[in-house]
Each structure stands twice: as C-alpha cells, then as structure tokens.
Amino acid sequence: MNQRRCARVALGARLVVVAAWLVVLVTSAPADAQSSRYTFVDHLSSPAPPGALASAAATAVRDGLVAGTLERDVRVLAAPEMRGRLRGTEENARARAHIVERLKRAGLAPLFDGSFEQPTRADGAAAAATPYATNVGAVFRAAQADAEWIVLVAHYDHLGVVDGAIHAGADDNASSVALLLALADSLGRSRPRLRRHVVVLFPDAEEPPDIRTERMGSSWFWRHLPLPAERLHLAIVLDLMGGRASPEMEAAGLTGALFVLGAEASRGLADFARALPPADGVEPVFLSLPMIEAVPYAPGRRFARSDYHGLREHLGRPFVFLSTGRTETYHTERDTPDTLDYAKLGRVTRWVAVLATHAAETDGPLEWRDFTADPLADARSLLRMSAGLGKHGRFPWPLRRALAADRRMVEQLLRRWDAGEAPTPESYRALVLASTRLQAAMWRPGGWYFALW
CATH class of the missing domain: 3.40.630.10 (Zn peptidases)
Known part of the structure; x- marks a missing residue:
C-alpha cells in the first residue's frame, strides 16, 4: 500500500471514529424537551455577597x-x-x-x-x-x-x-x-x-x-x-x-x-x-x-x-x-x-x-x-479560559480558526448582554457549543474535526 493510500485509509478511519463518537453522544444523551426554555439568571456575575465565611x-x-x-x-x-x-x-x-x-x-x-x-x-x-x-x-x-x-x-x-x-x-x-x-x-x-x-x-x-x-x-x-x-x-x-x-x-x-x-x-x-x-x-x-x-x-x-x-x-x-x-x-x-x-x-x-x-x-x-443558566457568568468564564489560545500553535489550522471565531462571537455576545440585551436560547446555544469546542480542543489538541460544528 503506497503512502497516499495509507493516508486516505488513516483519514477514513479517523472520520469513522468521529462519526461513531457523535452517534454515541447523540443517542446516549437523554432528551430534554425543555432545553429551549432555560431560565436565564444573573446569580454568579452579580457582585459577590459582602464578607467571607469564617469558621x-x-x-x-x-x-x-x-x-x-x-x-x-x-x-x-x-x-x-x-x-x-x-x-x-x-x-x-x-x-x-x-x-x-x-x-x-x-x-x-x-x-x-x-x-x-x-x-x-x-x-x-x-x-x-x-x-x-x-x-x-x-x-x-x-x-x-x-x-x-x-x-x-x-x-x-x-x-x-x-x-x-x-x-x-x-x-x-x-x-x-x-x-x-x-x-x-x-x-x-x-x-x-x-x-x-x-x-x-x-x-x-x-x-x-x-x-x-x-x-x-x-x-x-x-x-x-x-x-x-x-x-x-x-x-x-x-x-x-x-x-x-x-x-x-x-x-x-x-x-x-x-x-x-x-x-x-x-x-x-x-x-x-x-x-x-x-x-x-x-x-x-x-x-x-x-x-x-x-x-x-x-x-x-x-x-x-x-x-x-x-x-x-x-x-x-x-x-x-x-x-x-x-x-x-x-x-x-x-x-x-x-x-x-x-x-x-x-x-x-x-x-x-x-x-x-x-x-x-x-x-x-x-x-x-x-x-x-447564568449566561453572563458563563461568557466571562469562557473568555478567561480562552485568553491564552493565541500563545500556542499546537492546534491544527481549522481548529485554530474555529476557536478564534468562537472567541470573537463570545465577546460580541457579552457586549450585547452587558448592554441590556436579553440572552435567547439561540445565542446561549452558540455559547455552550463554543465551550464544548474549547474543552474538546484541550482534551484532543490534534482534533481538527472539532472545527466541524
């Protein structure tokens, strides 16, 4: 088997693994009919209560x-x-x-x-x-x-x-x-x-x-x-x-x-x-x-x-x-x-x-x-977690590009929410998918396929 064919076989095997992984995720997760009806709160991003517990x-x-x-x-x-x-x-x-x-x-x-x-x-x-x-x-x-x-x-x-x-x-x-x-x-x-x-x-x-x-x-x-x-x-x-x-x-x-x-x-x-x-x-x-x-x-x-x-x-x-x-x-x-x-x-x-x-x-x-869910706190935490992405080049180019686009999107969402716009199920879904991609990238840095969603 020549090198080009080996590469194609390896790529096909990876795609099969990714497809199987997605099928497992989709079929094993319990359905949540209320996912579009999350109550959005501001519990964690509001000022912390005065004083710290002491005991x-x-x-x-x-x-x-x-x-x-x-x-x-x-x-x-x-x-x-x-x-x-x-x-x-x-x-x-x-x-x-x-x-x-x-x-x-x-x-x-x-x-x-x-x-x-x-x-x-x-x-x-x-x-x-x-x-x-x-x-x-x-x-x-x-x-x-x-x-x-x-x-x-x-x-x-x-x-x-x-x-x-x-x-x-x-x-x-x-x-x-x-x-x-x-x-x-x-x-x-x-x-x-x-x-x-x-x-x-x-x-x-x-x-x-x-x-x-x-x-x-x-x-x-x-x-x-x-x-x-x-x-x-x-x-x-x-x-x-x-x-x-x-x-x-x-x-x-x-x-x-x-x-x-x-x-x-x-x-x-x-x-x-x-x-x-x-x-x-x-x-x-x-x-x-x-x-x-x-x-x-x-x-x-x-x-x-x-x-x-x-x-x-x-x-x-x-x-x-x-x-x-x-x-x-x-x-x-x-x-x-x-x-x-x-x-x-x-x-x-x-x-x-x-x-x-x-x-x-x-x-x-x-x-x-x-x-x-607390969208404002989640967006701020995600921006903190992704702050170091530009300092390392270990991710494949498609994944780097997707992560950079995610960060820009989260920054835009946070600006809108801070200005008083209410989060929507659609905007929050975009936020949690950006979180999923970032976690997946740090778990499998070579996973270019995480750029696909």
Missing part, C-alpha cells in the same frame, strides 16, 4: 489534612496490579477494600445499616444473586441524630483493560477518592461539632457503559438513600481533581482553576459558593452545567458528566459539581499516577474541606431549580 471548624478540618496521603492513595488505587478497577472485577473489589479500610482507620461510621458497602442491582432486580456493583459509604455524624446531611461523592471504578492496555484511572477518579479519604481522616481527627451529618460516598459503575443510566452505582444510591431525602442539604460531586493544567490554561493564568458547576441553580447556592474565603493556588471558575453538557448536532439534549445524573433526575436536591477539567490523558492508558499535579491536588483538597465544613454548619436552606 473555626472549617479551619480545623482544613489544617488537619495530611497532604502526603493523597499521592499514596492514588498510587494504591491506580497501581498496575489494580488493572483499572473495572466494575465487577477482582481488582475493583480490592480497590473497594482499600477504601473501606481507610474509612475504618479514619474513625467514620458505616453508612448502610452497619456496613460500609451498598450492593446494587441492575434494572431493579433486587432478588439477583450477584450485585451489579457495590458502593462504599461512611458518615461523620452531627450532634443530633435527626440532623440534615450533606454528601460528598467520588466514584472509584474506572475502565479496566482496553485493547490490552491498562487504563489506570489516576485522575479519573483516584484523585477524587484520595481527596475524600484525606477529608475523612481530618474529620476523624478533629471531630468538629457540626450542624449536619457529613457523608462520603464512593459509587461504583460510573464509567461507560453505565454512565447516565439507572445502572450507575450513584443512581441506585439516590433511589435507596440511607438518610431522609428531604433532609439532604447539599451534594458535592467530584470528578477529575488532579490533572495538570493545559498550556492554554497556564497561558490564561488559570493553572489553579477549579470548575464549580451547578451553583447557578439558585441565588442562595451561588452566594454560598462565592462566599468561601480565598485559597492560595485555587481559582474557582463558575460555569453553568449546560456549558459542559451540550451535544453538537443534538439541540434539546443534555449530557450529564458524572454522578449527579441520578440526583438531578430523581431527587432535585441542591448540588455542585467540582472538577479541575479533562486533560489529554482522559480515558487513555496515559492516565497514570505520575501524570498528576499533587501540589495542586493538595490545594484543591484544602478548598473542598472548607466548602464541605461550611456546608455542614451554615444556617438556612439552599434552593435549587433545574434548567437554570
């Missing part, structure tokens, strides 16, 4: 963290012998046993009727002999037994072995598991008196083919809660918390970016998230959930990215989704412990510890409304 308990929990456990736990969970922690495998069970042992040493109580484990069943088949998956959970109890509760969520499964290559899942999602284990350690040591119970949950079966289905371990959890649903104050879902910033994010001055999504759903939730004290090396970047859930060529669909899927579908309780974002190692055999930024993971862990402790002790309920 002796939050300070104690933050300062009680031991950063050295983060890398140790990641290296255990993402070791080659764990073979990617695929649901239903012996290695997945070994990872689960490690998490349970760490929770016992931390001094937290089992969450599920005296057990740290919650077996799940596929398709509601409760009588099945073998669990489909197994969640892990523990609770740090408040002073009052009937108190409200918060939950922090980090799935522990990954992809296993794909085409003969171990997909270790260090960033996805051993980084978040290690973060919650460090938080559990600190809660157990500092023993703060809190208004609300603090639950740490490690779901199984988050990865494909279970993502966005009732088979997810978290979907089972949200339908079989060990504590009253009406007393759930806030869920904090974590995924991909330790990856290194892309060259574009570094050029934009966002090396310490931590994406905070879901706070747009109510004024109270937005004000709470923005009132946290500043943390060295952590830059919260607020985005509405549609900014990561848009599906090209499929208007009217949303594509939940993690374990908040079942919570949103079944309970409608307040939640935020935290992530440092996808990197080039995402869902590849290169997602290994050596690729993580442990210093950043340590800083993010401190920020999350403060967030969780404040959520467990502050007054008042948090409202939540689905199908809410």
Whole structure:
C-alpha cells in the first residue's frame, strides 16, 4: 500500500471514529424537551455577597489534612496490579477494600445499616444473586441524630483493560477518592461539632457503559438513600481533581482553576459558593452545567458528566459539581499516577474541606431549580479560559480558526448582554457549543474535526 493510500485509509478511519463518537453522544444523551426554555439568571456575575465565611471548624478540618496521603492513595488505587478497577472485577473489589479500610482507620461510621458497602442491582432486580456493583459509604455524624446531611461523592471504578492496555484511572477518579479519604481522616481527627451529618460516598459503575443510566452505582444510591431525602442539604460531586493544567490554561493564568458547576441553580447556592474565603493556588471558575453538557448536532439534549445524573433526575436536591477539567490523558492508558499535579491536588483538597465544613454548619436552606443558566457568568468564564489560545500553535489550522471565531462571537455576545440585551436560547446555544469546542480542543489538541460544528 503506497503512502497516499495509507493516508486516505488513516483519514477514513479517523472520520469513522468521529462519526461513531457523535452517534454515541447523540443517542446516549437523554432528551430534554425543555432545553429551549432555560431560565436565564444573573446569580454568579452579580457582585459577590459582602464578607467571607469564617469558621473555626472549617479551619480545623482544613489544617488537619495530611497532604502526603493523597499521592499514596492514588498510587494504591491506580497501581498496575489494580488493572483499572473495572466494575465487577477482582481488582475493583480490592480497590473497594482499600477504601473501606481507610474509612475504618479514619474513625467514620458505616453508612448502610452497619456496613460500609451498598450492593446494587441492575434494572431493579433486587432478588439477583450477584450485585451489579457495590458502593462504599461512611458518615461523620452531627450532634443530633435527626440532623440534615450533606454528601460528598467520588466514584472509584474506572475502565479496566482496553485493547490490552491498562487504563489506570489516576485522575479519573483516584484523585477524587484520595481527596475524600484525606477529608475523612481530618474529620476523624478533629471531630468538629457540626450542624449536619457529613457523608462520603464512593459509587461504583460510573464509567461507560453505565454512565447516565439507572445502572450507575450513584443512581441506585439516590433511589435507596440511607438518610431522609428531604433532609439532604447539599451534594458535592467530584470528578477529575488532579490533572495538570493545559498550556492554554497556564497561558490564561488559570493553572489553579477549579470548575464549580451547578451553583447557578439558585441565588442562595451561588452566594454560598462565592462566599468561601480565598485559597492560595485555587481559582474557582463558575460555569453553568449546560456549558459542559451540550451535544453538537443534538439541540434539546443534555449530557450529564458524572454522578449527579441520578440526583438531578430523581431527587432535585441542591448540588455542585467540582472538577479541575479533562486533560489529554482522559480515558487513555496515559492516565497514570505520575501524570498528576499533587501540589495542586493538595490545594484543591484544602478548598473542598472548607466548602464541605461550611456546608455542614451554615444556617438556612439552599434552593435549587433545574434548567437554570447564568449566561453572563458563563461568557466571562469562557473568555478567561480562552485568553491564552493565541500563545500556542499546537492546534491544527481549522481548529485554530474555529476557536478564534468562537472567541470573537463570545465577546460580541457579552457586549450585547452587558448592554441590556436579553440572552435567547439561540445565542446561549452558540455559547455552550463554543465551550464544548474549547474543552474538546484541550482534551484532543490534534482534533481538527472539532472545527466541524
């Protein structure tokens, strides 16, 4: 086969992959008939509430963290012998046993009727002999037994072995598991008196083919809660918390970016998230959930990215989704412990510890409304994220051109909205597709095909 023919075959193979990727996106995302009826708010771009939250308990929990456990736990969970922690495998069970042992040493109580484990069943088949998956959970109890509760969520499964290559899942999602284990350690040591119970949950079966289905371990959890649903104050879902910033994010001055999504759903939730004290090396970047859930060529669909899927579908309780974002190692055999930024993971862990402790002790309920977006805040965040694009030439020419056009379009939208023009479903759709392209470009820098939509 000559070189020209080889090139044509390679190009055809890439186009097939892209087409398959788009088909998966379009067909697996649940339909959202109300996507054109989002309520547009100005919660996150309005002035922040005066003063920052201050708490002796939050300070104690933050300062009680031991950063050295983060890398140790990641290296255990993402070791080659764990073979990617695929649901239903012996290695997945070994990872689960490690998490349970760490929770016992931390001094937290089992969450599920005296057990740290919650077996799940596929398709509601409760009588099945073998669990489909197994969640892990523990609770740090408040002073009052009937108190409200918060939950922090980090799935522990990954992809296993794909085409003969171990997909270790260090960033996805051993980084978040290690973060919650460090938080559990600190809660157990500092023993703060809190208004609300603090639950740490490690779901199984988050990865494909279970993502966005009732088979997810978290979907089972949200339908079989060990504590009253009406007393759930806030869920904090974590995924991909330790990856290194892309060259574009570094050029934009966002090396310490931590994406905070879901706070747009109510004024109270937005004000709470923005009132946290500043943390060295952590830059919260607020985005509405549609900014990561848009599906090209499929208007009217949303594509939940993690374990908040079942919570949103079944309970409608307040939640935020935290992530440092996808990197080039995402869902590849290169997602290994050596690729993580442990210093950043340590800083993010401190920020999350403060967030969780404040959520467990502050007054008042948090409202939540689905199908809410903050276009002005989203446009400003997207411009910040794309500020470094012109400083690197690693994207193919068609993609560079599309990204530059997106940035000009976002600048124009923001000028119009700042001048008082109301966002429309069409203009907001253009914004979220620009966000989708930017994320895809930083995940796969060679993906010229991302210029096609």
